[in-house]
Amino acid sequence: MAHERFLYESISQQLRNQIRSGTYRAGERLPSVRRLSQVFGVSINTVVQCFRQLEIDGIIDIRPRSGVFVASASAARHQPTTVTHFPSLPVEVSLSEDILHYMEPHMEEHLVHLGIALPAREIMPIERILRSLREVTRKHALQAWDYMHPHGHDAFTHQLARRSLNYPVPITQEDLIITNGCMEAIELALRTVTRRGDTVAVETPTYYGALVALEVMQRKALEIPTHYRDGMCLYTLEQAFKHGRVSACLVSCNAQNPLGFTMSAERKRKLVELATRYSVPLIENDIWGDTVYAGNALPAKAYDEAGMVIYCNSFSKSLMPGMRLGWVAPGRFHHRLRELKQISSITTASAPQLLMARLMESGFYAQHVQQLRRQLAVQTRETAAAVLEAFPAGTRIDTPTGGCVLWVGLPNRIDSRVLFDRALTNGIHIFPGNVFSAGPRHFNYLRLNAGTPINARLHQAINQLGEMARAF
Structure with a gap:
């Protein structure tokens, strides 16, 4: 298993270096899985896992029935870059105190609620x-x-x-x-x-x-x-x-x-x-x-x-x-x-x-759910646009397919835990990314609730968050 891991990581790094050096350029097709397994003398599964890691990193684009291509620079910027790669060890979870700390402000009515994932009352048939x-x-x-x-x-x-x-x-x-x-x-x-x-x-x-x-x-x-x-x-x-x-x-x-x-x-x-x-x-x-x-x-x-x-x-x-x-x-x-x-x-x-x-x-x-889907799709799209406009260059958001949350990747290793504290002092509740993992990960991510229709107060809060992030 350790040998397999070594091969997998070594080959991934070799392909990454060749792409970064320009041997393979943006939009260019990479050799097939079978061809690379012959070149490196490894199994097809090992090459598939290499491709999966590079895709997660936003370096390549896997197109079904077409092949594997080097991702464009713009596409790479929008992919998460801190996804942890297997194999890892089982870990004991110790998050309850942190999560309670981050959840408690949701009960304060005066805050702008961007933390807890929930559609707003005004779009529900109460x-x-x-x-x-x-x-x-x-x-x-x-x-x-x-x-x-x-x-x-x-x-x-x-x-x-x-x-x-x-x-x-x-x-x-x-x-x-x-x-x-x-x-x-x-x-x-x-x-x-x-x-x-x-x-x-x-x-x-x-x-x-x-x-x-x-x-x-x-x-x-x-x-x-x-x-x-x-x-x-x-x-x-x-x-x-x-x-x-x-x-x-x-x-x-x-x-x-x-x-x-x-x-x-x-x-x-x-x-x-x-x-x-x-x-x-x-x-x-x-x-x-x-x-x-x-x-x-x-x-x-x-x-x-x-x-x-x-x-x-x-x-x-x-x-x-x-x-x-x-x-x-x-x-x-x-x-x-x-x-x-x-x-x-x-x-x-x-x-x-x-x-x-x-x-x-x-x-x-059934009728309500149809309306809710349309409403949430609009809200997530508009909230994401407001965040990208207000936050520093390099901020990443992947378009969700449902629900009402945005997973926001912050540039320059901005610590979302510090951003949480600063936001709370300014009357804004957010959720830092570290509590979405049992390990020391996702500190430069935050989750924002897009369950509320964009209004002036919400837009102002997003702009304030963007200013705080830029201050880092």
Whole structure:
């Protein structure tokens, strides 16, 4: 393994040097994978991994069915340059104190809220939701008052199952367990398939809440290099699976937070195939799936014939965070996960389930999601443009495919932790990039929430942030 790593890094460096020296110029096609494997005397897989690393670094452009080309200078400037490369060691997570420190200001109403990832209240149908809630609790008072079965209200789970009718492998009502938000679903999944001291493969960067869950449950994280467009490096992930380095894999395939990518259907199928082949449970966090701008992005769970995917989701991001209504489809791990649910929170509140059943069966939720996708697409585009205009030259933002966050790469190694402190003193809340990794990474990145429509106050705050960044 060490020899393979040496070859992989050595060849990547040789190709990088040849491109920088002008041996291969911008737009020029590189030799094929097969040709390079013959030149260097290595396997095709080693060359593929070299290309993947160079693509992550923005040095080459892989064009399906066309070949591999040297990236233009402008393209290279817009690629993340600090993605960590495998192999790395499993690490214990120690982020909870930092994350609590960075989250607390969100509760202060006077701040400009660019930190927590959430669509703004003004673009959500709050009055319609509350009116529907009053109606269902009045008409079904006893059901709203009483305990609900762990499997959930029949009308609600029926609607959830119907959402998967176009999946190659649909989710059945019997496989669903209703949870208190997506985080409870993820926590139950981790407790089901891992034990204290186990290692879980995660993206880097990844959602900080998932890292805190690993910390609290005393699991280790193995960070897998993650591409801004394609997601987890599947070659690297397979090496971890093959050598038994991880007990589970925690991943987001649609509108991932914070990078914003959506994996292709082909890569999702490959991901599930790997999990099945090596019997590694795949915990899928699809909380932003309904916000993918192009719509109808299937989750990896849709291709899960063997039941190896534990699918986790909720309506916290797409409709109402205070409702705390989520669900999990555990596949072959259903029995154990249900046991853990019953000894933790027993069941999930009845009223939110009655409400969502009503909103879904009436067609209102589907209509709302269509509008939300269009709105968030506009907001992320306009916020990104404002940031690039205000921030120093060299600032990088990759266009998200869904959700409402921007992963902003800062030039000149600007430390986003220092920027957080300065922004907060000026009434602006942001989230520094270091908490999206279990290791010492992403300090020169920050995540900005684009959930609020651009207005004068928000524009002024972005300009202030840009001035602070320029001051470095």
